Amino acid sequence: MSVGVSKRLISTEDYHKMGEVGILPEKGVELIRGEIINLSPIGKKHLGTVNKMNRVLHKLYGDDVLIQVQNPIITSNLSEPEPDLCILHHRADWYGKGIAKAGEALAVIEVADSSLEYDQEVKAPLYAESGIPEYWLVNLRRDQIERYTQPEGGEYKRLQRYDLDDRIPLPALDQPIAVQDLLLPADE
Numbered sequence: 001m002s003v004g005v006s007k008r009l010i011s012t013e014d015y016h017k018m019g020e021v022g023i024l025p026e027k028g029v030e031l032i033r034g035e036i037i038n039l040s041p042i043g044k045k046h047l048g049t050v051n052k053m054n055r056v057l058h059k060l061y062g063d064d065v066l067i068q069v070q071n072p073i074i075t076s077n078l079s080e081p082e083p084d085l086c087i088l089h090h091r092a093d094w095y096g097k098g099i100a101k102a103g104e105a106l107a108v109i110e111v112a113d114s115s116l117e118y119d120q121e122v123k124a125p126l127y128a129e130s131g132i133p134e135y136w137l138v139n140l141r142r143d144q145i146e147r148y149t150q151p152e153g154g155e156y157k158r159l160q161r162y163d164l165d166d167r168i169p170l171p172a173l174d175q176p177i178a179v180q181d182l183l184l185p186a187d188e
Helices: 012-020 044-061 116-129
Strands: 029-032 035-038 065-069 085-089 105-112 134-139 144-152 155-163 167-169 176-178
Touching (some): 105 116, 116 155
Parallel strands (some): 105 134
Antiparallel strands (some): 029 035, 065 085, 085 105, 134 144, 144 155, 167 176
């Protein structure tokens, strides 16, 4: 005898309602493909890298964009990830009237150590499917940035890896920046 099992996927709308009534914790989860996913705890190197990148990117872009830190972005009706950093088009309401949508992002950045495989195998296709033009994965294990571009058919067609001595182009800016200026020194 065969028993059918099915999942009930949660929409972003249901996810928000759950948060409003207090069913979800304030931090530590995100909605991915209709499922609530527990996030890994943030380590010291991860935290420091996000803080440094936020400051450096803000200095480079000024007020032309919004650098969003560990806040949600809606990528579909079933997904609302919380990337470590998101470079968004500036909006007069500072996104206070509605969560950013994928079409408003110039790039998303995930910083990864223990979540590296998850960010490569789950997050990269998720961001590509939603048409986000650029995805950076900061690989803390190798002190390297993986730059994914050219989203098409649910995947990024181009992947480039940048080491500490390399310079990486910035989304919507004509100037590249040294990777070592974005990451923490190896001894920290």
